[in-house]
Amino acid sequence: MLHQMNPDFLDAKSETSGKTCLESCIVRPRISRKGDSNDYIMSPLRNECSAYEEAYKKSLECPEEFWGEIGDCIDWNKRWEKVLDNSNEPFTKWFVGGELNACYNAVDRHVRAGYGEKTALIHDSPQTSLIRKVTYNELLEKTSVLAGALADLGVRKGDRVIIYMPLIPETIIAILATARLGAIHSVVFGGFAANELASRVDHAEPKVIIAASCGLEPSKVIKYTTMLNGAMDMITVPKPKCIVFQRRNVWEAPLIESQFDWDDLMKRSKPHPCVMVEANDPLYILYTSGTTGQPKGIIRPIGGHLATLCWTMKMVYGMNKNSVWWVASDMGWVVGHSYICYGPLLYGVTSVMYEGKPDRTPDASQYFRIIEQHNVNALFCVPTALRVIRRADPETLLGKKYSLKSLKTIFVAGEFCDYETKAWAEKTFKVPILNNWWQSETGHPITALCLGYGHYASLPKFSTGLPIPGYDIHILREDGSEASQHELGRIAIKLPLPPGCMSTLYQASEKFKQVYFSRFPGYYDTMDAGYIDEFGYVYVTARDDDIINVAGHRISTAALEDIILAHTNVVDAAVVGVPDHTKGEVPLCLYVRREDAMNNEGEINQELVALVRKMIGPIASFRTAAAVTALPKTRSGKIIRKSIAMLARSKQIKIPSTIEDPTVFLEIKEVLQKLGYAKLAPDPQ
Numbered sequence: 043m044l045h046q047m048n049p050d051f052l053d054a055k056s057e058t059s060g061k062t063c064l065e066s067c068i069v070r071p072r073i074s075r076k077g078d079s080n081d082y083i084m085s086p087l088r089n090e091c092s093a094y095e096e097a098y099k100k101s102l103e104c105p106e107e108f109w110g111e112i113g114d115c116i117d118w119n120k121r122w123e124k125v126l127d128n129s130n131e132p133f134t135k136w137f138v139g140g141e142l143n144a145c146y147n148a149v150d151r152h153v154r155a156g157y158g159e160k161t162a163l164i165h166d167s168p169q170t171s172l173i174r175k176v177t178y179n180e181l182l183e184k185t186s187v188l189a190g191a192l193a194d195l196g197v198r199k200g201d202r203v204i205i206y207m208p209l210i211p212e213t214i215i216a217i218l219a220t221a222r223l224g225a226i227h228s229v230v231f232g233g234f235a236a237n238e239l240a241s242r243v244d245h246a247e248p249k250v251i252i253a254a255s256c257g258l259e260p261s262k263v264i265k266y267t268t269m270l271n272g273a274m275d276m277i278t279v280p281k282p283k284c285i286v287f288q289r290r291n292v293w294e295a296p297l298i299e300s301q302f303d304w305d306d307l308m309k310r311s312k313p314h315p316c317v318m319v320e321a322n323d324p325l326y327i328l329y330t331s332g333t334t335g336q337p338k339g340i341i342r343p344i345g346g347h348l349a350t351l352c353w354t355m356k357m358v359y360g361m362n363k364n365s366v367w368w369v370a371s372d373m374g375w376v377v378g379h380s381y382i383c384y385g386p387l388l389y390g391v392t393s394v395m396y397e398g399k400p401d402r403t404p405d406a407s408q409y410f411r412i413i414e415q416h417n418v419n420a421l422f423c424v425p426t427a428l429r430v431i432r433r434a435d436p437e438t439l440l441g442k443k444y445s446l447k448s449l450k451t452i453f454v455a456g457e458f459c460d461y462e463t464k465a466w467a468e469k470t471f472k473v474p475i476l477n478n479w480w481q482s483e484t485g486h487p488i489t490a491l492c493l494g495y496g497h498y499a500s501l502p503k504f505s506t507g508l509p510i511p512g513y514d515i516h517i518l519r520e521d522g523s524e525a526s527q528h529e530l531g532r533i534a535i536k537l538p539l540p541p542g543c544m545s546t547l548y549q550a551s552e553k554f555k556q557v558y559f560s561r562f563p564g565y566y567d568t569m570d571a572g573y574i575d576e577f578g579y580v581y582v583t584a585r586d587d588d589i590i591n592v593a594g595h596r597i598s599t600a601a602l603e604d605i606i607l608a609h610t611n612v613v614d615a616a617v618v619g620v621p622d623h624t625k626g627e628v629p630l631c632l633y634v635r636r637e638d639a640m641n642n643e644g645e646i647n648q649e650l651v652a653l654v655r656k657m658i659g660p661i662a663s664f665r666t667a668a669a670v671t672a673l674p675k676t677r678s679g680k681i682i683r684k685s686i687a688m689l690a691r692s693k694q695i696k697i698p699s700t701i702e703d704p705t706v707f708l709e710i711k712e713v714l715q716k717l718g719y720a721k722l723a724p725d726p727q
Contacts, residue, residue, distance in 0.1 A: 094508070098508075098509065102514050109137075110125045112350070115353055116388065117142065119143070119146075120141035124138040125137060131559075136346040137322075137349070141319065142319070143221065144384070145219070148221075152178045161177055161392045162387060165397065166397070166412055169403055178390075181387075186315075188216065189219040189314035191308065192285075194311060196249055196283075199225060201223075202228060203216075203226070204251045204282070205230065209378075210289075212304070216252045221344075223314065228326060229326070229328070231372060232264070233259075237273070239270065239273040243273060243282070244278055246548070249283070251283075253270050253285070253286050255267055256289055256295070258292065258397060260402040265295065267286060267297075288303060321343065322345065324344070327341060328376055330483075338553070340544045343545040345541070348384065351388055354486050355388070356494045359420060361391055366416055367422075368396065368416070370409070370421065370424075377456070396408075399430075401430050406440050410444035411444055413448065413449050420449070420450060421452045422454075422455070423452070423453075424455070425457055428475075432470075446473075451476060451493070453477075454476070457679060457681065458582075458603065460608075479507070484543045485544070489582070490507040491507050492510065502575070506582045512540025515533065517573055518562055528573055529573055531572075531573065533580075533582065536565055571583050584598050590618075599618065599619075602617040602629055609646065609653065611635055611646050612634070617629050618683050622663070629664050629666075630690065631650065631664070633668075633670070634669070646667075647667045647668070650664075670709055670713055671706075674697075677700055677702050682701065686710060689707065689714060689719075689720050708725075
């Protein structure tokens with residue numbers, strides 16, 4: 043029997059099935075229905091939430107009626123002619139013929155409704171000792187004037203504008219001003235190297251680039267215009283004009299030819315009205331890439347994205363119109379687009395922008411301070427942020443001086459959340475820690491608990507939740523057949539995908555079909571591995587690349603990492619598969635020791651091996667672990683496991699442009715060589 047309010051009902055032994063931890067962590071069926079009938083599998087928790095069940099069922103069986111109702115949560119200049127057109131899968135179209143504008147829905151309509159003096163954005167920057175509040179009135183004034191400036195520089199409907207800025211309100215103003223003209227924005231993470239910026243300029247061919255003079259990292263200033271100027275020397279397309287927002291309180295950049303001062307343009311430009319676009323026109327290009335290959339430019343269609351985001355703020359995340367919402371991320375990633383900018387502004391709430399680190403600006407009390415000072419109701423972050431706070435202040439001696447009474451929920455996504463971190467965070471912040479799973483390609487959650495439908499704020503251990511309405515999730519084997527309950531496989535979503543998911547790749551429609559839809563015809567291949575339990579809960583264990591095949595047994599790195607992170611002296615860990623003559627592959631763990639750890643590395647290694655053997659068994663063949671000072675992570679907090687695995691195999695690796703500290707690979711290579719791996723590996727490039 044599942045306990046409705048107990049998030050720990052799946053422990054080392056499954057209370058529902060008696061399976062071992064290994065079995066519970068690596069297997070699963072179709073999530074929503076039994077076979078191909080309409081008989082929905084109901085868990086005790088889900089029985090208590092008929093509103094969700096009805097909505098989910100309706101979204102799959104009557105998608106046009108379901109999404110047609112949700113489409114009405116935003117304003118349309120011209121109502122759609124047809125809700126769904128899937129005649130040319132996978133190029134699904136939603137709200138066909140409808141016309142609207144993203145900036146109007148995020149800003150203008152709230153001002154017209156009388157909410158102009160409401161705070162839209164709170165920018166909190168401890169590095170500059172500034173807190174700034176921006177109202178919807180101010181957003182309207184500045185976005186309309188900047189749109190006028192862009193129009194004066196030749197930007198028209200359908201043109202591209204690249205935005206290369208840090209986490210400041212002007213970044214959102216630049217995004218909305220671009221959307222106001224019906225142009226397409228492409229936000230590039232501020233601080234990307236010149237060659238990375240140049241590759242995106244060459245691909246998107248923007249009419250204008252909007253940049254800031256600089257960004258901030260703890261104890262240093264990142265001069266964006268230096269990298270911008272370097273990129274302009276590398277590009278092969280005609281040089282775009284550039285607008286530079288001078289952060290004069292930090293660093294003012296000298297301007298060169300074809301660069302315009304933001305403030306000067308704003309003084310002499312006039313407001314520009316909203317330009318209406320068709321619902322399936324592009325809103326933005328989001329470039330995403332892994333550790334190899336060229337970036338992929340995801341195209342986000344405007345109509346379905348706006349409607350879905352506005353709906354998720356209430357129905358998935360449980361926000362109301364008076365909520366203060368904080369996403370601890372950056373505008374360069376999909377979560378910044380969806381839930382720092384568009385989602386909260388479409389719904390009309392207040393969105394916090396924090397320009398700082400969890401532990402170093404200046405200390406590990408900052409998350410607590412922000413929650414109290416700004417009356418934050420919900421926090422959305424990556425699990426790594428919680429691990430960092432735990433490592434720096436495990437007893438929350440710094441954080442205890444702040445009140446957390448306004449906080450109701452913490453949402454985590456972007457990577458696996460181990461149980462020890464989750465349990466610590468729930469005890470520390472005294473709110474539920476709710477996992478949700480989605481991708482850059484989808485733009486909003488695939489699985490979560492839909493709090494707006496009355497779900498309890500509790501999830502089975504390790505689960506990322508139930509499928510969001512519109513996602514018909516299946517677990518498929520290599521041959522495309524349906525996996526059983528609790529059987530690990532590839533997570534695939536039956537077409538059509540719901541509104542707001544990517545519509546194609548920029549200038550690469552054939553690649554779009556080949557990458558995402560060729561392996562399992564009729565399905566979107568998430569390229570993630572996971573399983574579904576008998577009650578329909580989804581468990582995302584890892585990217586499919588992170589599954590280790592040990593003598594034919596497929597074992598998730600997440601299952602192993604959760605056990606390793608339960609060790610009191612381990613604060614971070616990464617498990618990868620390494621070659622083995624007998625078993626093909628075996629797991630290897632690199633971990634970061636707690637600073638005040640009493641045990642030495644050798645003792646911890648032995649204890650980790652014993653823990654895994656006890657919890658999973660000898661089948662895992664886990665026998666090698668080593669301590670490192672840091673793991674390779676992207677700026678959004680994700681561990682780059684694939685690069686570690688390639689290095690262990692003596693393969694050349696190209697350090698991803700998103701890596702926060704490339705120097706960690708030098709130590710990792712040295713440690714791997716001591717363990718007998720990476721003997722012929724060239725230095726990371």
